[in-house]
Amino acid sequence: MGSLVKKTAFFFTVLLMTAGCGTPKAQNNFTEKTIMENTAMDFKVLSSGAYGGIENIVNQLVNDEVEYNRLFSQVAARRFPVEYPEYQESKSYVFIAFGKKSSGGLNYETSNVEQNGENLVVTLKLKPKSRFSTMAIAFPYIVLEINKTVAKSLVINYEEMSE
Secondary structure (H helix, E strand, O other): OHHHHHHHHHHHHHHHHHHHOOOOOOOOHHHHHHHHOEEEOOEEEEEEEOEOOOOOEEEEEEOOHHHHHHHHHHHOOOOOOOOOOOOOOOEEEEEEEEOOEOOOOOOEEEEEEEEEOOEEEEEEEEOOOOOOOOOOOEEOEEEEEEEOOOOOEEEEEEEEOOO
16 A cells, blocks of 8 residues: 555656646737637639539648649649639638539539638538539539638538528
């Protein structure tokens, strides 16, 4: 029993000693406040459609010209000539490709974009399917332009849109 008490006392002594070690963390109220708040962002749909050239599901936030050109050239691959807006350093871009779908028509609408800490949250509304839609293999996509963001990850929320 005495051994257990000694081990416990030793454990708590080491714990208290290590808890005091380390460098004090500098407080940055602006950064902490920014990370905690949701900030709605203006957005512009640069391109969208049912017949993009990206066959896989892609949800990507893009902040560099090389990746922008790579993804946009894939999106526009089924069009001739392949044209798309020029990259702007002051902007960030969101590429969303929905993968292979068995019917034509884009069934998604962007309703909101907001920064929530280190996440960029894009809310898409799913439009109800029309009784009359093209029976074709489709590769729907949306490309959004927003002001430059420091977000590190992209979150996509889906909501049903009432008729």
